[in-house]
Amino acid sequence: MRLDATSLHASLAEPVLGSIGFLNEITARYPDAVSFAPGAPHPDLLPDLAPERCFDRYLDRFLDHLVRDRGHTPDRARRLLLEYGPSRGLIGDLVAGALRRDHAVDVPEAAVVVTVGAQEAMFLTLRTLFGSRGDVLAVADPCFVGIRGAARLLDIDLVGVEETPFGLDLDALAARCRTARGTGRRVRACYVAPDFANPGGGRMPLEVRHRLLELAEREDFLVLEDNAYGFTAPPGTELPLLKALDRNRRVVHLGTFAKVCFPGARVGYVVADQEVVRPGSPGTLLADELAAAKSMVTVNTSPLCQAVIGGMLLEHGGSLIAMGRRKAELYQRNLTLLSEALDRHLAEGLPDGISWNRPEGGFFVRMTLPVPADTALLERSAAQYGVLWTPMAPFHLGSGGDHRLRLSCSYLDPAEIETGVARLAEFLRKEIR
Structure with missing residues (x-):
């Protein structure tokens, strides 16, 4: 053949x-x-990593929770880490807690979906949000090849926005929104890496972050925030996540444990607390839709890998910054x-x-x-x-x-x-x- x-x-x-x-x-x-x-x-x-110890640390917490709060036997609870897990993941509570503690991002556990790296988080988010051929994704030019490749595999059209040393050129982004409308299309979302983007290295000042969120509200698009490199900011120069400044649920936050923790585990996450409304049905969170899509892609993120990452978080007081x-x-x-x-x-x-x-x-x-x-x-x-x-x-x-x-x-x-x-x-x- x-x-x-x-x-x-x-x-x-x-x-x-x-x-x-x-x-x-x-x-x-x-x-x-x-x-x-x-x-x-x-x-x-990498040699400092102790996956077995971290797994045991998480397992103790996991067993205690399931036995005490849900009535499982210890054997049944332990076996759950060896079976298929829930599509939205097992460590969403730890992720939500870390974001709250470190970055003042206050979202419920239900808004978190644990993914196979940030790459799956991007793929699921694009697949879920882009329901019309008239929707386009705005990206910095240059931008991370992972988001470009995911969009291309999904037949999502991209519009480039010039990048400055201070992040996206917001006047150019506004112009792209107007141009799209003029052709009967719309900028559905804008992908940004506000801190030291790959490959450009630019960083978005606080004022520009606020202006981006104002533009998103005015032009009615979502912001897909990728913050893989924010932890490398020199001490004393840290800036708030876009999600921490988000007052109208415009930001979908994409995260990864690869750079701060354990790349081989392939564990990432997406925070999607936007409400999804269907006529005659109760509202859901965008995270619920992402979990449904994930169940048809990777089914679930490895419970064993999640347990190792969860144990590492616990060893660092539940803090991404400390990790x-x-x-x-x-x-x-x-x-x-x-x-x-x-x-x-x-x-x-x-x-x-x-x-x-x-x-x-x-x-x-x-x-x-x-x-x-x-x-x-x-x-x-x-x-x-x-x-x-x-x-x-x-x-x-x-x-x-x-x-x-x-x-x-x-x-x-x-x-x-x-x-x-x-x-x-x-x-x-x-x-x-």
């Missing part, structure tokens, strides 16, 4: 769906290269080292047209070149100079990223950052004309 590629979904032929696989492949081919490509948690943070504190210190150190190394090694002798940004947090630095930063240039960088980076074209809706690359510092040690930037400097001086 041979299948004609044109008979498959058209999204599978688009570069955005193959970008992560390509980076994994080229990294495997050049194992001795210093790689600024992966935006993954640092491996030194991520040591990780944040490492990433702040690495970002500072990367910025200092770039300033030192690239201070002079560079061709014209090379520049980079200096974000205060997150994992990424964005660099602009006077030539296309494409896969051919990356191959030359890896093979001849032993340094890898990420082309930014897949992050852009148009051609705006053709001359940009992304440097990630999260996966590297200080010595690797220094060596990698020295190699990058040699590569830029010798290869860029």
Whole structure:
């Protein structure tokens, strides 16, 4: 049996769906290269994890609750962690408690759905919200490839909004809303990462956060907030989540435990407290609809993985901030080292047209070149100079990223950052004309 590629979904032929696989492949081919490509948690943070201990910690709490409050026998309660679980998850109460304690986000447990990573949270949210071909999703340009890929798989049209160092250009977003209305369509939702977005690195000031929520109310769209990197903010510079400022339930909050906790567990969550109204029926929460959709996608998030994450939360007093504190210190150190190394090694002798940004947090630095930063240039960088980076074209809706690359510092040690930037400097001086 041979299948004609044109008979498959058209999204599978688009570069955005193959970008992560390509980076994994080229990294495997050049194992001795210093790689600024992966935006993954640092491996030194993983040996400290104790999944068995955390599982036991959560199990004690879980058994106590089910035996005392619900009349289960201990054996029956323990067995529930080995069976299919509820689609909305087991640790929603801990997630809601952590958001309340750390971020003043006061939502009920029923508004939380525990997902297979933030990627499933995005997919379920888009599938549930976008019921009409006339609905479009607004995204920053550039934006995270995961949301682009999910939208494309679901045949949801995207409109790009220019990104500034202070987050989305809200005047441009308002213009996109007007343009959509003029063609009989509507911006149904806007995806934003307000703190140190991947890949742009921009951060949305408090005033802009308020203005975004006002615009959402005025133009009647939802805000999909992804806050994977907010925990890396330097101490004393923390800003409230959009969900903490949300007074009219305009914000659907997407979260993950991958960066602050345990990436291999693949546990994320979505907070969706919007009311869904059907004529003649009692209202439900958007979270209920997401859980129904999830029951047809992954059925449930692994109870064992949830138990491990739940135990980790309990060990840190139910606090996401406490859980991520040591990780944040490492990433702040690495970002500072990367910025200092770039300033030192690239201070002079560079061709014209090379520049980079200096974000205060997150994992990424964005660099602009006077030539296309494409896969051919990356191959030359890896093979001849032993340094890898990420082309930014897949992050852009148009051609705006053709001359940009992304440097990630999260996966590297200080010595690797220094060596990698020295190699990058040699590569830029010798290869860029």
